[in-house]
Amino acid sequence: MTLNDRPAGLRRSGWRGGLGLVTVAAAVVFAGLVIVSALSVGYAIAGFVIVAATGLFAARGADETVPPVQPAAVAERSAESLDVVVGGLPDPVIALDRDGRVLALNERARSLAPALRQGEPVSLALRMPDLIEAIGRAYASGEEQRIEYSERVPLDRWFETIIVPVKRQPNSGSCDLVLMTFHDLTPLRRVEEMRADFVANASHELRTPLAALSGFIETLQGSARDDAKARDRFLAIMKEQAGRMARLIDDLLSLSRIELNAHRRPDTPVDLAPIVRQVVDGLEMLARDRGVTVRVEAADPMTVLGDRDELVRVFENLVENALKYGAAGKRVDIALTRGQSPEGEPEAQVRVRDYGPGIAPEHVPRLTERFYRVDVSESRAQGGTGLGLALVKHILNRHRGRLSIQSKLGAGATFTVHLPTGSSGGGAKIS
Numbered sequence: 001m002t003l004n005d006r007p008a009g010l011r012r013s014g015w016r017g018g019l020g021l022v023t024v025a026a027a028v029v030f031a032g033l034v035i036v037s038a039l040s041v042g043y044a045i046a047g048f049v050i051v052a053a054t055g056l057f058a059a060r061g062a063d064e065t066v067p068p069v070q071p072a073a074v075a076e077r078s079a080e081s082l083d084v085v086v087g088g089l090p091d092p093v094i095a096l097d098r099d100g101r102v103l104a105l106n107e108r109a110r111s112l113a114p115a116l117r118q119g120e121p122v123s124l125a126l127r128m129p130d131l132i133e134a135i136g137r138a139y140a141s142g143e144e145q146r147i148e149y150s151e152r153v154p155l156d157r158w159f160e161t162i163i164v165p166v167k168r169q170p171n172s173g174s175c176d177l178v179l180m181t182f183h184d185l186t187p188l189r190r191v192e193e194m195r196a197d198f199v200a201n202a203s204h205e206l207r208t209p210l211a212a213l214s215g216f217i218e219t220l221q222g223s224a225r226d227d228a229k230a231r232d233r234f235l236a237i238m239k240e241q242a243g244r245m246a247r248l249i250d251d252l253l254s255l256s257r258i259e260l261n262a263h264r265r266p267d268t269p270v271d272l273a274p275i276v277r278q279v280v281d282g283l284e285m286l287a288r289d290r291g292v293t294v295r296v297e298a299a300d301p302m303t304v305l306g307d308r309d310e311l312v313r314v315f316e317n318l319v320e321n322a323l324k325y326g327a328a329g330k331r332v333d334i335a336l337t338r339g340q341s342p343e344g345e346p347e348a349q350v351r352v353r354d355y356g357p358g359i360a361p362e363h364v365p366r367l368t369e370r371f372y373r374v375d376v377s378e379s380r381a382q383g384g385t386g387l388g389l390a391l392v393k394h395i396l397n398r399h400r401g402r403l404s405i406q407s408k409l410g411a412g413a414t415f416t417v418h419l420p421t422g423s424s425g426g427g428a429k430i431s
Contacts, residue, residue, distance in 0.1 A: 082095055082103060082104045083104045086104040086105060086106050086179075087104075087106045087107070088106075089106060089181075090108075091108060091181050091182060091183060092105075092106065092108040092109040092111070092112045092181070092182040093105065093106050093108070093109055093179060093180065093181050093182075094109050094116065094122060094179070094180040095177055095178070095179055095180075096122055096135065096177060096178050096179075096180065097176075097177055098139065098175075098176065098177070099121070100121050100122055100123060100132075100135060101119055101120060101121055101122070102116055102117060102118050102119065102120060102121075102122055103118070103177060104118065105118070109182070112159075112182060113125045113126055122135070122180075128149055130147055130149060131147060131149060131161060134146075134147045134161070134163055135163055135178060135180070138163040138164070138165045138175075138178050139165060139175060139178065141165075142165050142167075142175055143165070144162065144163065144164050144165070145162075145163040146160060146161070146162050146163075147160070147161050147163070148160045148161075148185065149161070156186075157184070157186045158184075158185040158186050158188075158189045159182050159183065159184060159185060159186075160182070160183045160185055161180055161181070161182050161183075162180070162181045162183070163178055163179075163180050164178060164179045164181070165177075165178050166178065166179060202248075202252065202371075205248055205371065205386065206245060206248065209241035209242070209244050209245045210245070212237065212238070212241045213238055213241055213242065216234040216235075216237060216238050217238075219234060220234055220235075248387070251387040251388070251391060252387070254313070254391060255370075255387060255390060255391055255394060258310070258391065258394045258395055258398060259394060261398060264398070265305070265398065265399065265400055266305055266306045266307040266310075266398070266399060267305050268305065268306065268307065268308070269303050269304070269305060270303065270304060270305075270306045270307075270308050270311065271301050271302060271303050272298075272302045272303075272304060272311070272336060272348055272350060272419070273298040273301060273302060273336055275308065275311050275312055275315060276296060276298065276315055276334060276336065276350065277296060277298075278312065279312060279315040279316050279319055280294050280296055280319065280334070282316070283316070283319055283320060283323060286320065286323050286324075287323055287332075290323055290324070290327040291327070291330055292323050292326075292327050292329075292330055292331060292332055293330065293331050293332070294319070294323075294332045294334065295331070295332070295333050295334065296334045296335075296336075297333070297334070297335045297336065298335075298336040299336075302336055302338070302348045302421070303421065304348050304399070304419045304420065304421055305399075305420075306399050306419065307395075307398075307399075310395045310398070310399075311395070311399075313391060313392075313395060314391075314392050314395050314396065314417060315350070315352070315417075317388040317389065317391060317392050318352040318392065318415050318417070319332065319334070319352055320388075321388060321389075321415075322352050322353070322354040322356075322413075322415075323354075325354070325356055325357075326354025326355060326356030326357075326412060326413065327356065328355075328356045328357060329354055329355025329356045329412055330355070331354075331355050332352065332353065332354050332355075333351070333352075333353045334350065334351065334352050334353075335350070335351045335353075336348070336349070336350050337349050337351070338421075339418075341418065341420065345420055346420070346421045347401075347418050347419060347420050347421055348417075348418075348419045348420075348421050349416055349417070349418055349419075350416065350417040350419075351414055351415070351416045351417075352414070352415045352416075352417075353412060353413070353414040353415075354412045354413055355411075355412040356412050356413070357409065357410060357412075358407045358408050358409045358410055358411050358412055358413055359374060359405075359407040359409070359413050360374070360409055361407075364405050364407060367389050367405060368389045368390055368392065368393040368403065369390065370386065370387055370390045371386035371387065372386060373386050389403075392417075396417065396418075396419070399419055399420075400420055401417065401418050401419040401420065402418045403415065403416070403417060403418070404416045404418065
């Protein structure tokens with residue numbers, strides 16, 4: 001309790017008691033000074049009179065009644081304090097009065113529901129019956145309420161709302177206001193959906209070769225037990241299906257390792273030109289079998305900070321895709337050049353262009369999704385797992401790079417790797 005909160009009589013008695021103590025203490029001090037000859041009697045009396053007079057004037061000032069604080073001023077300060085507290089919270093927060101009107105809200109809440117206005121019912125802006133009913137239950141029961149809801153327009157979003165009733169007076173029988181806090185569950189829900197899609201797609205991709213292996217094994221154990229010609233043909237197919245499963249598992253493990261280290265940017269200087277030439281040399285047999293000529297243009301050394309093995313994986317996927325799916329053009333061009341990012345930062349650019357049938361525009365934005373294929377049967381026939389470009393995107397993300405794709409039907413496709421050559425780079429994205 002402060003001095004202004006005390007009754008006037010209590011304040012007066014307090015001041016007078018304090019004045020008496022000060023007067024006695026001053027008399028003792030000045031008497032002591034006279035006894036030890038540190039001060040003359042005249043000066044001691046003069047000093048005592050000054051101290052006593054000062055205390056008397058202070059006591060008279062304290063006896064004057066301090067004007068009480070007006071209730072309107074108290075309410076105004078309370079509202080300002082509520083605005084400050086709500087405005088500093090990290091999540092969207094809304095404070096409501098007993099009638100469901102908005103007392104305070106922060107900018108995050110305004111972004112969530114632009115129609116919210118102070119002094120207006122919250123039901124005008126949040127048109128969700130379940131949420132309004134939860135607010136009513138919180139007022140009626142005085143207990144915390146939790147509710148999840150979703151929005152479909154303009155985008156799919158999910159939220160959890162925690163509604164907490166607040167009593168300003170501890171002994172009050174009812175709550176004075178409620179605080180609504182919104183937690184965005186959208187990232188968690190999307191991760192759950194991606195995980196479910198991933199498990200469904202991975203199990204489907206593994207189920208097909210497993211079913212083929214089981215069927216051939218049963219055939220070899222039965223009717224084809226003594227058929228040497230059929231046995232050789234079936235064993236060749238089984239080897240191909242086993243290789244497909246091995247590639248799929250290898251890609252899945254590689255993707256998991258890359259995602260695990262996505263926050264750790266590589267810091268080893270590597271030259272891109274030798275990596276690209278190594279990849280082209282390693283795929284020479286495939287190019288020869290498809291009758292495709294590969295041409296590499298790399299004038300100067302081009303050094304970036306990177307993981308050599310992961311960058312080899314990037315260019316292996318891109319060049320192999322160009323040889324498999326763009327073979328009709330009988331030519332693949334690879335060019336290493338210097339350029340600038342959209343932010344003006346220097347970067348290395350590696351373009352892999354084929355002259356095949358091209359890709360329809362509606363497929364381009366989804367090419368880096370896991371297990372997404374333009375032509376499922378063609379991809380499986382080529383031994384693809386549907387994870388190649390997803391690996392490329394995640395590796396480039398770790399290197400703070402990006403992948404751009406341009407294609408027209410009948411005019412081939414160009415996949416361009418952008419890697420920063422400076423100290424910073426942007427996140428991976430498709431353009």
